Amino acid sequence: MPNTPSFAAHVVFLIRRVPIAARLVAAFGLVLLLLGLMLAQALGHTATMNDAVHRITQGTLNQVMLAHRTQTAAHVGVEQLYSLFVLDQRELRVPVYAQIDQAARDQQEAFDALLAETGLGRNEPVIARVLQDRARYVEAFDETVSLVELDPALARPVMVSQTMPALRSMLAALDMLVAHSSRRAGDDLASLHDLHGQVRARLWFVGVLAVLVALASAALITHSIAKPLRSAVTLAGHISAGRIDTPLPPAASDEVGVLTQAMDDMRQNLARREARIAELAYRDDLTGLANRTLFNDRLDQALASARRQGNALSVLVLDLDRFKQVNDVLGHTLGDQVLKEVGERLRNALMRTTDTVARLAGDEFAVLLPTQDHAAATALGRRLLSVLESPVPVQGQRVDVSASIGIACADDAGLSAAQLMARADIAMHEAKQGNRGLLVFEAAMERHVEHGLTLLSDLRRAADQHEFFLLYQPKLRLSDGHCDAAEVLIRWRHPQRGIVPPDRFIPFAEQTGAIKAITLWVLQHALNQLASWQQLGWQLSLNINVSTRDLGQPDFPALVDNALRRAGVAAASLCLEVTESAIMDDPAQALRCLQALNEMGVRLSIDDFGTGYSSLAYLKKLPVQELKIDRSFVSGLDRDEADVTIVRSTIDLAHHMGLAVVAEGIETEAVSQRLRSFGCDQAQGYLYSRPLPAMEFIAWLKQHRFPAGSGIGAKPDGRAGMPAGPLIAA
Numbered sequence: 001m002p003n004t005p006s007f008a009a010h011v012v013f014l015i016r017r018v019p020i021a022a023r024l025v026a027a028f029g030l031v032l033l034l035l036g037l038m039l040a041q042a043l044g045h046t047a048t049m050n051d052a053v054h055r056i057t058q059g060t061l062n063q064v065m066l067a068h069r070t071q072t073a074a075h076v077g078v079e080q081l082y083s084l085f086v087l088d089q090r091e092l093r094v095p096v097y098a099q100i101d102q103a104a105r106d107q108q109e110a111f112d113a114l115l116a117e118t119g120l121g122r123n124e125p126v127i128a129r130v131l132q133d134r135a136r137y138v139e140a141f142d143e144t145v146s147l148v149e150l151d152p153a154l155a156r157p158v159m160v161s162q163t164m165p166a167l168r169s170m171l172a173a174l175d176m177l178v179a180h181s182s183r184r185a186g187d188d189l190a191s192l193h194d195l196h197g198q199v200r201a202r203l204w205f206v207g208v209l210a211v212l213v214a215l216a217s218a219a220l221i222t223h224s225i226a227k228p229l230r231s232a233v234t235l236a237g238h239i240s241a242g243r244i245d246t247p248l249p250p251a252a253s254d255e256v257g258v259l260t261q262a263m264d265d266m267r268q269n270l271a272r273r274e275a276r277i278a279e280l281a282y283r284d285d286l287t288g289l290a291n292r293t294l295f296n297d298r299l300d301q302a303l304a305s306a307r308r309q310g311n312a313l314s315v316l317v318l319d320l321d322r323f324k325q326v327n328d329v330l331g332h333t334l335g336d337q338v339l340k341e342v343g344e345r346l347r348n349a350l351m352r353t354t355d356t357v358a359r360l361a362g363d364e365f366a367v368l369l370p371t372q373d374h375a376a377a378t379a380l381g382r383r384l385l386s387v388l389e390s391p392v393p394v395q396g397q398r399v400d401v402s403a404s405i406g407i408a409c410a411d412d413a414g415l416s417a418a419q420l421m422a423r424a425d426i427a428m429h430e431a432k433q434g435n436r437g438l439l440v441f442e443a444a445m446e447r448h449v450e451h452g453l454t455l456l457s458d459l460r461r462a463a464d465q466h467e468f469f470l471l472y473q474p475k476l477r478l479s480d481g482h483c484d485a486a487e488v489l490i491r492w493r494h495p496q497r498g499i500v501p502p503d504r505f506i507p508f509a510e511q512t513g514a515i516k517a518i519t520l521w522v523l524q525h526a527l528n529q530l531a532s533w534q535q536l537g538w539q540l541s542l543n544i545n546v547s548t549r550d551l552g553q554p555d556f557p558a559l560v561d562n563a564l565r566r567a568g569v570a571a572a573s574l575c576l577e578v579t580e581s582a583i584m585d586d587p588a589q590a591l592r593c594l595q596a597l598n599e600m601g602v603r604l605s606i607d608d609f610g611t612g613y614s615s616l617a618y619l620k621k622l623p624v625q626e627l628k629i630d631r632s633f634v635s636g637l638d639r640d641e642a643d644v645t646i647v648r649s650t651i652d653l654a655h656h657m658g659l660a661v662v663a664e665g666i667e668t669e670a671v672s673q674r675l676r677s678f679g680c681d682q683a684q685g686y687l688y689s690r691p692l693p694a695m696e697f698i699a700w701l702k703q704h705r706f707p708a709g710s711g712i713g714a715k716p717d718g719r720a721g722m723p724a725g726p727l728i729a730a
């Protein structure tokens, strides 16, 4: 059955096309019109009834009075006529004739008025009878009057036999006329009563009609207003509850319709704004890719669906290599263009529309493959690496970009989105550190990181808890064994793990950025220690290790300067050891930093030389004064000719460049001898001393002879501070 709208619904639909104000005016107008009509009818009818009743009663009364006057005049005339019989002298009768004439005129006048009052024609039987009887009476009366003058004896019988019967007949006819008129008045009143009934029925009809119209109007108007109002309230409820995507059915053109339409416009505006906000909230402004929020959202959904359907799911985390340098060299604007181009290439490299590529932050991107395993993810990862192989053209320059990718697959059903991302992140960092390009997560990587995470939180509180302490390893002049310097080496007294060597936490601190705080702590404590030694007359200098992260801080020279000032130590008493790799990580920034430190007067040393990829030719450009040959070359000097060659040529070249050479890790006298024979300037190693706590270091110093003129010959208190004998045979 087709759903045809009912008549009422049709009426309501039509009514709703009319404005509410017009509807109300029309309804009230109609009801008022009906009530007015009713009132006018009632008033008109009352007036008509009044007139009619008044006319009928007045007419009837007049007729009775006029009939009575006619009759009275007739009686008066008859009485005068009788008086003529008793007056025998003519002179006495003359005035009576005048009175008889007067009575006759009165009678005629009243009679004419009576006839006029009845309104009946002369042919009406009752009128004809009255006229006829009166004519007979007038004739008999006149004849009697005439006979009285001629012969009273003849007049009497006429009087008795004609005049008096005619009088009675006329009086009776007049009574009949009055009775007739009374009946007519009764009839008129009866018809008036009928009319009144009809009018009353009409008034009832109009009254009931008015009430019905009022009720119908009220019902229709209420319905036509209440229903759309309810829709408007529902719509407002939807809007306030945030359900703004349901379109409104067509609204009427009345005021509520206009209100509802305005609310629907508001809903649409809100929906548009919400979509825009979602766009802003879920899109990365720079690349137009999904941002971290949207990526996480999709990852949550994909994980839930993967759990339900048991399918595979993979995420790739991609981080550009050395992007910081691109930014530093080209500036942020061009750096942004590179990121845009990278985003575009990644987007184009995706094969499926269900895959999502996002920029998580800076130069970090991620790809979600909601239905693919690690084999597909690895294939995609390789494709991503290959699309980044061709240089990115930026304003006439060609920028080489490369990336490291970590892949994690949700093969473990209980894995959360955060855990999955952390796995991909770990794999990416492993790939980056090992320069591997792309790695799929393995459990072994996580164990390493878990250890690292607890270590990180422990590291953060280590300085506050006074868990760090410093050791000092003497640096000796190889030619005469003189010691006027030491390397500062940190140790961590962990409450559970015991003494943690720096190899176990410094690389991690460098990765996490915690190294900056550690370096500052070392600088402050070591320089304070140095200051107190110098105040005691020990003219020493200290070597302190700094890392890549330290050099990456533009304000690092200022921090060093601040530490020197606070401790009251001359910059020349400080030598900062920087590894090759720390310099090569960001050569431009490292150079800026080293130059600033050099200008301050701080000495600089290249640590672990030989383990990195830098050449002496490159190091020549750096403002360094010292080069430390890594112990891996030094320790083999007594047995490995290759090491001998390397160390010897390094010493020669370094000297050629004006650098002092320090050999570290000397454990045997043979090695010491060889180094001395190669002309190495300084030495450091267990052969002379292990790294020592401050007190023991001073004690060690006191036990060893200082050559004359070193400034340490006499302690400020005047006591001799010389060690028992020379450490190194000259």
Ligand SMILES: Nc1nc2c(ncn2[C@@H]2O[C@@H]3COP(=O)(O)O[C@H]4[C@@H](O)[C@H](n5cnc6c(=O)[nH]c(N)nc65)O[C@@H]4COP(=O)(O)O[C@H]3[C@H]2O)c(=O)[nH]1
Pocket: 473, 488, 489, 490, 501, 502, 503, 506, 519, 522, 544, 545, 546, 547, 577, 607, 608, 631, 664, 665, 666, 667, 684, 685, 686, 687, 691
């Ligand atoms: N086998 C052997 N080893 C010897 C010998 N002589 C010295 N060593 C060790 O060699 C390392 C020399 O320090 P490094 O090369 O700068 O290498 C340092 C340095 O890179 C880093 N480090 C230590 N303290 C700090 C610090 O305060 N800040 C920073 N950034 N790094 C530090 O940790 C590394 C390891 O430090 P340590 O464990 O103290 O290890 C020290 C020292 O104890 C020897 O004859 N034989």
